[in-house]
Amino acid sequence: KNQVEQSPQSLIILEGKNCTLQCNYTVSPFSNLRWYKQDTGRGPVSLTIMTFSENTKSNGRYTATLDADTKQSSLHITASQLSDSASYICVVSARTNTDKLIFGTGTRLQVFP
């Protein structure tokens, strides 16, 4: 069964600190992996998209890694800001004719001053 699991479920850090969120998946055949940021009451916003051949991709203070062999990904947030408080969702696309997205349940990050 295609699944995406994320850890931790929730995380609290102080402003300025770094953190790393984890994602494990069992999606096959794999097409790409995305990280989304979802603020409360808003739709998800794409942070990064990585294909099979990409190991790392950065978007400002966000850096995503992908190990397609172990089927693991991480999202590292550097020098966190209060505005980083949100849910971060790992999404894996299965390589079918419709490229269906399989969403994880997300990690709820809270950044305190």
Add this chain to the structure above:
Amino acid sequence: GAGVSQTPSNKVTEKGKYVELRCDPISGHTALYWYRQSLGQGPEFLIYFQGTGAADDSGLPNDRFFAVRPEGSVSTLKIQRTERGDSAVYLCASSPLSGVDEQFFGPGTRLTVL
């Protein structure tokens, strides 16, 4: 430019009623997706349109749910005989061509069935 918009932002209805949720995708985007997100969960796929046709409706939970996109732009998700378990945020997303492109999400419609 304008992003994906959804109306209404909130909808409260009684069990057994019929509701329609509207999605206005980004102009020119041919792919449109509907998702359902329950509290504390990630979005779950419902249906995918490529143009006017439903390319994949395997996520629709039962025949009470139906969606249309008659002119290949605006889409309407229709739910008949609503049940309390239908309460969720319904998200719409669009992308330029297909799922391999980035999907741009709307703010969602929060449906509450009393």
